[in-house]
Amino acid sequence: MNRCEQTQLELTNALAEGNLHTPAELQAHLRGCANCRQAWQDIRLTWRALGGLPEEEGPASLLQTTRARVLEELERERANAESARMGKSALVSVTLGVVFSVASVWVLGQKSDLTAFSPQVLLSIGAAWTALYAAAVLLAMRGDGTPRYGIAARWVGIAGLIAMGLSLVLTGSCSIGQALDYCQMGPGVRHLFAGVQSQTLYFLLGSFYSMVPLLIATAIIGLKAPRHPVVLGLMAGGVFVLLTLPAILLQCGAFSLGVSLSWIFGSLVGSVAGGSVGSLTGAVLYRHLRPLHTGADTGV
Amino acid sequence: MLAYAGGDAGAFDELFKRYGARLFNFLLRATGDRAMAEDLFQATFLRLHQARKNYAAGTFKAFLFTIAANLLRDEWNRAEHKRRVSMDDEVIETIPAGNRSTDSDPESFIEARQTTKVLEGAIEQLPQGLREVLLLSRYQGLANREIASALGISEGAVKVRLFRALAQLRAALRAPDKAAGESGNE
Numbered sequence: 001m002n003r004c005e006q007t008q009l010e011l012t013n014a015l016a017e018g019n020l021h022t023p024a025e026l027q028a029h030l031r032g033c034a035n036c037r038q039a040w041q042d043i044r045l046t047w048r049a050l051g052g053l054p055e056e057e058g059p060a061s062l063l064q065t066t067r068a069r070v071l072e073e074l075e076r077e078r079a080n081a082e083s084a085r086m087g088k089s090a091l092v093s094v095t096l097g098v099v100f101s102v103a104s105v106w107v108l109g110q111k112s113d114l115t116a117f118s119p120q121v122l123l124s125i126g127a128a129w130t131a132l133y134a135a136a137v138l139l140a141m142r143g144d145g146t147p148r149y150g151i152a153a154r155w156v157g158i159a160g161l162i163a164m165g166l167s168l169v170l171t172g173s174c175s176i177g178q179a180l181d182y183c184q185m186g187p188g189v190r191h192l193f194a195g196v197q198s199q200t201l202y203f204l205l206g207s208f209y210s211m212v213p214l215l216i217a218t219a220i221i222g223l224k225a226p227r228h229p230v231v232l233g234l235m236a237g238g239v240f241v242l243l244t245l246p247a248i249l250l251q252c253g254a255f256s257l258g259v260s261l262s263w264i265f266g267s268l269v270g271s272v273a274g275g276s277v278g279s280l281t282g283a284v285l286y287r288h289l290r291p292l293h294t295g296a297d298t299g300v
Numbered sequence: 301m302l303a304y305a306g307g308d309a310g311a312f313d314e315l316f317k318r319y320g321a322r323l324f325n326f327l328l329r330a331t332g333d334r335a336m337a338e339d340l341f342q343a344t345f346l347r348l349h350q351a352r353k354n355y356a357a358g359t360f361k362a363f364l365f366t367i368a369a370n371l372l373r374d375e376w377n378r379a380e381h382k383r384r385v386s387m388d389d390e391v392i393e394t395i396p397a398g399n400r401s402t403d404s405d406p407e408s409f410i411e412a413r414q415t416t417k418v419l420e421g422a423i424e425q426l427p428q429g430l431r432e433v434l435l436l437s438r439y440q441g442l443a444n445r446e447i448a449s450a451l452g453i454s455e456g457a458v459k460v461r462l463f464r465a466l467a468q469l470r471a472a473l474r475a476p477d478k479a480a481g482e483s484g485n486e
Contacts, residue, residue: 008463009460013462042473051438056328057321062341073346074312077307078307
């Protein structure tokens with residue numbers, strides 16, 4: 001490529017790249033070369049003429065069809081991904097449900113006599129418990145979409161699971177049977193419960209055993225999801241009551257129906273009270289800990 | 301593009317609106333065949349959709365036209381397509397009214413129409429390698445570096461091809477009758 005061709009090549013590319021300043025070396029060559037000056041003028045005219053060629057947008061039907069096909073692909077991929085995520089979540093939920101259920105039965109087995117139950121009954125209760133745990137885990141994992149009535153469902157599931165964990169710790173530390181014995185025979189409290197019927201006692205202890213874990217759990221969650229604390233507390237209480245039902249059945253299987261119902265109602269009342277108060281406490285703490293909060297919390 | 305790669309349909313719509321027409325123009329000029337351009341247009345967007353997660357850096361425009369250029373080459377490699385003789389007339393008929401700025405001056409209009417016709421014919425006559433570089437540079441505004449990357453050639457080769465393409469078009473404009481006669485459009 002000779003000097004003139006090289007100059008014209010550089011000029012062409014400078015034009016294409018939008019370089020407004022022609023290098024001094026090229027300018028010097030242009031000044032002394034009439035042929036290249038003419039070529040440079042031709043190049044610019046050609047370039048300009050190319051810019052004037054008519055353009056087409058393409059047929060509307062083509063644009064619509066293409067757009068629709070890609071959007072359809074996007075939707076299909078989204079549905080597949082959602083399905084895969086649901087499948088994975090379901091698998092994790094059931095696995096954790098089995099683990100939590102076995103662990104719970106093991107904790108209760110340390111404090112209660114489970115030999116009163118036939119293996120079939122134990123298996124049935126274990127299966128029901130697994131299902132309940134799996135549902136709570138699924139709620140905690142997948143319930144993170146649009147909040148309903150200001151509550152993100154995942155926090156309800158998390159609060160219920162935390163409360164259940166604390167309840168098992170409480171039961172492992174001091175079972176309701178031990179607490180009952182202490183109330184009836186303990187030197188300090190015996191006279192307080194002397195006139196209390198056993199059903200009432202189970203109601204009170206059931207309330208206490210539900211209220212304390214839920215109070216702690218919802219107070220923690222209230223810090224994360226401070227909006228609509230009462231609703232959150234009640235919903236978490238509902239999840240917790242369901243999760244504790246198998247525990248109550250396993251612990252009071254040897255007792256009467258009245259005792260079981262008292263305990264269940266006690267658990268219900270304790271859950272409602274603990275959930276509401278705990279959530280409110282968490283929400284109040286949230287406001288004090290984050291005075292500059294403007295409303296954009298992470299949980300709801 | 302990153303939002304689209306993440307599955308955002310709105311982001312795709314935005315990109316489609318911005319680049320759809322430009323892509324169609326590029327393909328139409330590159331192939332000179334409307335049916336082929338339409339097929340490649342769809343194929344490019346579908347390929348883009350499949351490859352969107354591979355997008356890492358650079359401009360979306362370069363990414364899109366790299367895909368289009370690759371598909372064009374595949375198409376060229378698959379079959380030697382026949383140029384459609386009616387292409388010039390077809391394109392001339394689609395000149396938007398706004399572009400006919402010389403309507404009030406019959407002589408200028410005829411001159412502009414002839415220039416357009418000659419240029420369209422000359423572009424079609426360009427070898428594929430020169431034509432795709434010219435179209436990507438002049439009509440898509442890609443930098444030489446981006447064109448080199450899109451076509452898998454060196455930046456130096458892009459410069460040479462662009463120069464040669466312009467040289468051929470200049471020659472055609474200087475001798476329109478001959479060029480048009482060669483292309484068989486007159």
